[in-house]
Amino acid sequence: MNYKVKKEHRKKMAIISSYFKGETYGLLGPQMAATIIEDNTLFNCIVVAVTREDNKDLVKKYLADYFGAERPIIGFSSLSGREDLFSFAKELKNDGAVTILAGPQADVDYLGEVGWLRHYNRFKGLSDNFTFAIHGPAEQAVHLLHNLDGDAWSNTSGLIYRDKGGDFVQNVKSEWDENHLKKVNWHNLYGLGETGFIHINITTGQVLQQIGCPYAIRKRRTFIDYPVSLAGNDHPDVKLFIKGCSFCDVAADKGFYGELDIQTVIDQIQGLPELSDGRKIPFELINENPLYGLPKLLEEIGDAGIRPSQINLTLRADWLLQGEGNLLKAVSLAGSMGGKILLGSIGFESFDNTILRNLNKGVTAETNLETISRIRRVKEKFPDSFMYSRDDGAIHGFIHPTPWDNKETSCNIQRLISMYALNFDILPYKSTPLIIHHASSLGRWIRKVESQEKMKFKRYGNIIAWW
Ligand code: B12
Numbered sequence: 001m002n003y004k005v006k007k008e009h010r011k012k013m014a015i016i017s018s019y020f021k022g023e024t025y026g027l028l029g030p031q032m033a034a035t036i037i038e039d040n041t042l043f044n045c046i047v048v049a050v051t052r053e054d055n056k057d058l059v060k061k062y063l064a065d066y067f068g069a070e071r072p073i074i075g076f077s078s079l080s081g082r083e084d085l086f087s088f089a090k091e092l093k094n095d096g097a098v099t100i101l102a103g104p105q106a107d108v109d110y111l112g113e114v115g116w117l118r119h120y121n122r123f124k125g126l127s128d129n130f131t132f133a134i135h136g137p138a139e140q141a142v143h144l145l146h147n148l149d150g151d152a153w154s155n156t157s158g159l160i161y162r163d164k165g166g167d168f169v170q171n172v173k174s175e176w177d178e179n180h181l182k183k184v185n186w187h188n189l190y191g192l193g194e195t196g197f198i199h200i201n202i203t204t205g206q207v208l209q210q211i212g213c214p215y216a217i218r219k220r221r222t223f224i225d226y227p228v229s230l231a232g233n234d235h236p237d238v239k240l241f242i243k244g245c246s247f248c249d250v251a252a253d254k255g256f257y258g259e260l261d262i263q264t265v266i267d268q269i270q271g272l273p274e275l276s277d278g279r280k281i282p283f284e285l286i287n288e289n290p291l292y293g294l295p296k297l298l299e300e301i302g303d304a305g306i307r308p309s310q311i312n313l314t315l316r317a318d319w320l321l322q323g324e325g326n327l328l329k330a331v332s333l334a335g336s337m338g339g340k341i342l343l344g345s346i347g348f349e350s351f352d353n354t355i356l357r358n359l360n361k362g363v364t365a366e367t368n369l370e371t372i373s374r375i376r377r378v379k380e381k382f383p384d385s386f387m388y389s390r391d392d393g394a395i396h397g398f399i400h401p402t403p404w405d406n407k408e409t410s411c412n413i414q415r416l417i418s419m420y421a422l423n424f425d426i427l428p429y430k431s432t433p434l435i436i437h438h439a440s441s442l443g444r445w446i447r448k449v450e451s452q453e454k455m456k457f458k459r460y461g462n463i464i465a466w467w
């Protein structure tokens with residue numbers, strides 16, 4: 001059903017998301033959810049990008065201006081673990097707003113860390129901060145939004161809430177439906193202006209081609225080392241069944257759903273904003289294994305009369321090696337269409353095999369280094385239509401520090417960094433420390449270490465502090 005109701009008769013909703021100061025990238029998940037809500041309910045829905053630097057009193061004032069006399073209905077999504085936003089949601093809820101936790105990890109973050117009722121140090125979840133949570137596809141919220149005060153709670157798929165007795169109720173979520181994944185309104189993102197919310201003009205979008213990650217379905221029994229801070233004691237191994245990389249939230253949240261139909265992808269690209277010369281703005285292709293189908297996608301883009309400017313890819317090093325031939329084809333095709341391919345992020349994560357094993361990355365340092373030699377060669381072949389380096393805007397995965405860094409791993413990494421001149425083009429200006437979300441495989445690992453050693457690591461919101 002498409003709700004073409006006069007503007008003045010529509011109700012209002014907002015979705016708050018975490019954002020970085022001064023940025024202009026799109027927020028696919030929240031913006032797509034707002035689009036689905038607007039197209040299928042009586043609600044207009046904006047997405048408000050809130051940075052760490054933003055004054056929350058001002059956000060509150062602008063929200064009050066936006067909602068006027070209406071009861072505020074405020075979704076929160078893609079919060080990047082920000083405790084300031086968790087508290088802000090609670091404040092708004094206490095003021096009378098309906099606050100909804102949604103997006104990736106909404107279920108586990110609302111319910112809290114495994115065993116928190118028995119272990120006082122564990123993350124208690126966000127059920128005090130939010131009226132309820134909804135996990136999975138946005139269209140699940142449609143029925144609920146029409147019946148917020150009615151009896152819709154018990155039969156809304158994906159809904160998680162606490163009943164009158166305080167017990168958790170978790171409804172089974174729906175499957176992804178491609179019909180809702182064709183369209184994004186890229187003009188619904190707002191930031192804070194001097195007197196109210198102001199429109200953010202997006203310069204990089206995202207196009208969803210694959211939900212989750214194929215590597216996330218590979219289940220493997222592996223053992224993970226103790227943190228070096230506990231080395232020296234006689235430890236029993238920590239053996240775990242792990243799907244995907246041990247630190248990865250996608251693996252835990254989405255697993256692998258599969259690839260979308262090529263027409264769904266073309267519809268999304270068709271809907272991207274245009275540059276002044278009529279080409280589509282650069283976009284990140286959300287597909288962890290994109291090379292296999294990339295030449296075909298470019299052909300379809302050409303057949304649809306779309307003029308791309310730049311396609312940013314995120315992928316694993318081993319899948320780059322496997323798909324090198326297709327990368328060459330794709331770069332050549334993109335170049336002939338006046339566009340470019342940017343290897344925006346390759347998940348190298350480390351150049352030490354012990355650390356890579358603990359991350360369950362499934363690649364070795366040798367694979368990572370071979371990949372780097374190959375992409376440098378592609379650049380020599382296609383200097384204009386291929387980009388991969390830090391200066392081109394790429395941010396390749398490099399996780400450091402980790403709990404397993406010792407003299408040996410550090411010397412090894414440093415040696416390879418200088419031998420392969422990784423500082424020249426590959427390494428980011430700042431590495432990312434290992435972040436352990438409580439629901440990731442490493443969350444299970446650290447809880448095992450805690451129970452084996454009878455110790456407790458501190459929690460910062462939904463993150464476990466291993467350091
Ligand atoms: C695309 C993407 C981005 C994009 C867009 C982000 C976005 N929020 O849309 C960009 C490039 C901007 C980005 C940036 C970052 N990202 Co990112 N990103 C992804 C990626 C590759 C795909 C996510 C995606 O678009 N899925 C498809 C959409 C359609 O699904 P979805 O988001 O779940 O949304 C659906 C539903 O959940 C629902 N929904 C969503 N919001 C709402 C709201 C309401 C009210 C309702 C009802 C429903 C609803 O509706 C949508 C459609 O059905 C994932 C990894 C992956 N392969 O999945 C990482 C991932 C989500 N990103 C991650 C991170 C860490 C980041 C950064 C913090 C990285 C950094 N240090 O800079 C930044 C900051 C993000 C921000 N908030 O500003 C982590 C999240 C970890 C976490 N637990 O928070 C992930 C899981 C990657 C990882 N393994 O670490 N990212």
Ligand code: SF4
Nearest residue numbers: 213215244245248251
């Ligand atoms: S880190 Fe990347 S490759 Fe590993 S499981 Fe997650 S999405 Fe897949």
